[in-house]
Amino acid sequence: MNLRIPHNGWVVVCDARKAMFLRNEGDANMPKLKVEQVKQAAVNPPSSEQGTDRPGRMQNAIAPTSATEGTDWHELAEKQFARDTVAALKLVNRAGRPGDIVLVAPPRILAVIRQNLDDDLRSRILAEVDKDLTKHPTHEIGRLLTGA
Template sequence: MNLRIPHNAWVVVCDARKAIFLRNEGNATLANLRVEQVREAAANPPSAEQGADRPGRIQNAVAPTSAIEGTDWHELAERQFAHDTVAALKLANRAVNPRSIVLVAPPRMLAMLRQHLDEELRSRILAEVDKDLTKHPIQEIERLLRAA
C-alpha cells in the first residue's frame, strides 16, 4: 500500500511519552513533513516512588481473603498523555482546520487515542499506521509512511 498524504494534512506521530505534530507542505505523491509542535509527557518516576503501599485486601464472608490489584501508575500516565495529545489535536483542528489527519502510533497507543477522539476528528482521520516512529528523523518518517 502506498499512503498518499494530501497537501496541508496533519500527521501525528506519537508513543506513550512523545507526540510530534507534522504538517505536509508537499503534495500527495511526495510528502514534505514539517514539525508544527512537539509535546512530551511529564516525568514518570518508578512505581516504587509513586505508590509505596501494598495492594489492599478484601475479606470475603464465605471465601478466603482476596487481593485488590495495585494501581499501574505508568498506564495511568499513558492514558493521560493520550488524552492530552487528543486535546492538543482538537485545538490545532480548530485553529488550522486540516482536511486530513494521519495517526501514527504503536497499536496500544492508537487504541488509547481512539477513545478520546470526537466525531469531528474521526471524520478527518485519513489513515492510522500502527508503528512507533517517534525516534526516527523526519526524512525517515516520510519514507516509512510512503511505504505504509
C-alpha cells in the first residue's frame, strides 16, 4: 500500500477489542507514528454468563411454532466498541488535533465506524484500510501503510 500520511495526520487502528490513535510525527515520505491514545474494550464474558434464557418462540398463524435467533452478545459488544471508538475520535476532533485521518480496521468494524461518523470527521478521512493491524508494532503499521 502506498499511502502518504501527512505530518500530524492521524491513523486510527482498531478491531473489536482495541483501538490505537497514532499521530505521524514524521513527514509524508518517512512516517514516524507515535501512540497518542489506546482504548481497550471491557471484558466480555462467555455468552452462557450473559444470557440465561433460551431463544424465544414465535407462533405463526398458519404454520407451526418457530424459534427466533438468540442474541449474539459478543457481536453487540463489538459494535458498541466501534461506536465508542468513533466517540473518542470525535472528542479528539473537537479539540482540534487531527488533520487528515486514516482508518484501519477489519471490514465489519470499519462498516460500523462509517455508519457513526459525522460530516466533519467524514471530510477528514484520507483513506480507509480494511485490515486488522492492531497486533503490529507502530513502525510496522507505518511501513505496511506507506510501503516505506
